[in-house]
Amino acid sequence: MRYLSTRGEAAQLAFDDVLLAGLATDGGLYTPLAYPHVSPGDIAALAGVPYAEAAARLIGPFLTDEAAQTALRAQTEVAYASFRHRAIAPMTQIADNLFVLELFHGPTLAFKDLAMQLLGRMMNDVLEKRNLRATIVGATSGDTGAAAIEAFRGLPRVDVFILYPHGRVSDVQRKQMTTVTEDNVHTIALQGTFDDAQNILKRLFRNRPFRERVGLAGVNSINWARVVAQMVYYFTSGVALGAPHRRISYAVPTGNFGDVLAGYIAKRMGLPVERLIVATNANDILARALATGRYEPRGVTPTQSPSMDIQVSSNFERLLFDATGRDHAALRGAFASLDQSGAFDIPPAALETIRAEFDAQSVGEAQTTAEIARTWREAGYVLDPHTATGVRAARVRLEADPATPVVALSTAHPAKFPDAIERAIGCRPRAPDAIAARLEGPERFTILENDEARVSAFISERARAAQA
Numbered sequence: 297m298r299y300l301s302t303r304g305e306a307a308q309l310a311f312d313d314v315l316l317a318g319l320a321t322d323g324g325l326y327t328p329l330a331y332p333h334v335s336p337g338d339i340a341a342l343a344g345v346p347y348a349e350a351a352a353r354l355i356g357p358f359l360t361d362e363a364a365q366t367a368l369r370a371q372t373e374v375a376y377a378s379f380r381h382r383a384i385a386p387m388t389q390i391a392d393n394l395f396v397l398e399l400f401h402g403p404t405l406a407f408k409d410l411a412m413q414l415l416g417r418m419m420n421d422v423l424e425k426r427n428l429r430a431t432i433v434g435a436t437s438g439d440t441g442a443a444a445i446e447a448f449r450g451l452p453r454v455d456v457f458i459l460y461p462h463g464r465v466s467d468v469q470r471k472q473m474t475t476v477t478e479d480n481v482h483t484i485a486l487q488g489t490f491d492d493a494q495n496i497l498k499r500l501f502r503n504r505p506f507r508e509r510v511g512l513a514g515v516n517s518i519n520w521a522r523v524v525a526q527m528v529y530y531f532t533s534g535v536a537l538g539a540p541h542r543r544i545s546y547a548v549p550t551g552n553f554g555d556v557l558a559g560y561i562a563k564r565m566g567l568p569v570e571r572l573i574v575a576t577n578a579n580d581i582l583a584r585a586l587a588t589g590r591y592e593p594r595g596v597t598p599t600q601s602p603s604m605d606i607q608v609s610s611n612f613e614r615l616l617f618d619a620t621g622r623d624h625a626a627l628r629g630a631f632a633s634l635d636q637s638g639a640f641d642i643p644p645a646a647l648e649t650i651r652a653e654f655d656a657q658s659v660g661e662a663q664t665t666a667e668i669a670r671t672w673r674e675a676g677y678v679l680d681p682h683t684a685t686g687v688r689a690a691r692v693r694l695e696a697d698p699a700t701p702v703v704a705l706s707t708a709h710p711a712k713f714p715d716a717i718e719r720a721i722g723c724r725p726r727a728p729d730a731i732a733a734r735l736e737g738p739e740r741f742t743i744l745e746n747d748e749a750r751v752s753a754f755i756s757e758r759a760r761a762a763q764a
């Protein structure tokens with residue numbers, strides 16, 4: 297399999313190169329030349345298969361060579377060995393035809409671990425094979441950072457720099473990033489929003505001398521490997537509910553659009569998905585874009601689901617690329633307009649294509665709190681605030697179509713957001729003991745102003761790859 301950039305002005309690459317490249321040099325996102333097809337028979341054959349084996353079968357066709365496909369089975373085995381639930385991504389039913397897919401049983405209690413644990417192994421193996429070092433720079437609204445740090449801490453070939461918005465993540469999220477002791481980890485509290493952090497990250501990728509000097513790599517969902525690893529749990533949950541013989545809808549708490557895009561990829565590969573429901577909080581750019589056809593970021597509003605406090609949803613670019621019939625010029629035009637005038641209009645035919653598969657629902661703060669309380673009252677189940685937006689959106693979908701099961705993706709453990717839970721149900725959830733104990737140590741982070749030059753200087757001074 298080979299990969300092309302959505303903007304069409306970067307070289308086509310093989311999987312291992314895409315893995316290290318992160319963002320394409322033209323500012324676009326890598327995407328496969330074609331999506332591999334999984335036949336109904338092969339989907340049915342996933343029933344009862346351990347998660348690590350299912351992951352190897354489904355991700356394998358995206359790799360470029362046979363050696364990598366063989367190594368993949370061992371990589372998935374190790375990646376999921378540390379999860380606290382044997383099923384890795386188990387499901388719980390909370391109402392008629394409404395299922396919660398628990399993606400928080402990994403080491404940092406969020407869905408990011410499902411991809412990041414695997415990405416860590418894959419990247420490390422490629423670096424060793426090529427005898428290279430890398431400098432990973434990531435932007436986080438709270439969860440990607442912790443998962444990346446967990447996956448890469450202590451690895452001799454990698455330095456990790458994580459930018460998070462100062463004061464805008466939960467205490468647990470911050471401590472997960474700042475209490476680690478390994479000296480290849482550098483946590484930066486940026487005086488700005490997640491969008492500012494992601495903007496700096498993308499500018500660093502487009503700064504060729506910097507990129508080459510530090511061996512820049514990315515682990516946000518702009519990296520294709522993240523998305524493809526997240527596709528797996530759509531299949532495993534779909535099969536558990538009767539796919540390929542039954543159609544299923546998915547409600548996905550959404551920010552950077554990586555997770556819901558993974559559902560779209562699963563559908564392109566052959567999973568019978570009825571609707572993909574994008575759930576947003578007050579930062580509702582995606583709900584507005586689908587309703588009006590205009591993609592127009594506004595200022596970020598802080599909410600009780602801080603990981604979704606995002607206005608520039610990077611992976612929407614991959615969907616738009618497909619929806620325009622893979623029209624590079626249309627993509628370049630749209631993102632030039634976003635840079636110059638702060639918005640673009642989705643071409644009408646592309647909008648129709650998107651609306652044929654996606655719904656979007658914006659869920660306000662009071663609705664989120666009410667959903668946590670309702671699910672606790674009716675099902676005795678505690679939702680984290682991000683998951684609550686997805687469950688609320690799923691309930692709206694079930695009112696329109698009660699016959700099709702809806703899987704709401706549970707993207708984080710409620711213990712990461714105890715204040716929001718206490719507000720809704722009057723008590724604070726506990727993190728698993730081993731994780732809570734790790735958060736007790738002293739915190740280590742550097743506050744930097746929202747300025748690309750300051751950030752790149754900080755990284756250049758500390759990245760070992762720049763000194764080699």
Ligand SMILES: Cc1ncc(COP(=O)(O)O)c(C=O)c1O
Pocket residue numbers: 406407437438439440517549550551552553554555556603604682683707708
């Ligand atoms: C807990 C949680 N839920 C939902 C999201 C949104 O996911 P995505 O950015 O893939 O749309 C994030 C951040 O990415 C998150 O950390």
Ligand SMILES: N[C@@H](CCOP(=O)(O)O)C(=O)O
Pocket residue numbers: 435436437438439440441515516517518551552554603604
């Ligand atoms: N919500 C994310 C934001 C970054 O998303 P990613 O999927 O592109 O890494 C976070 O928690 O950091």
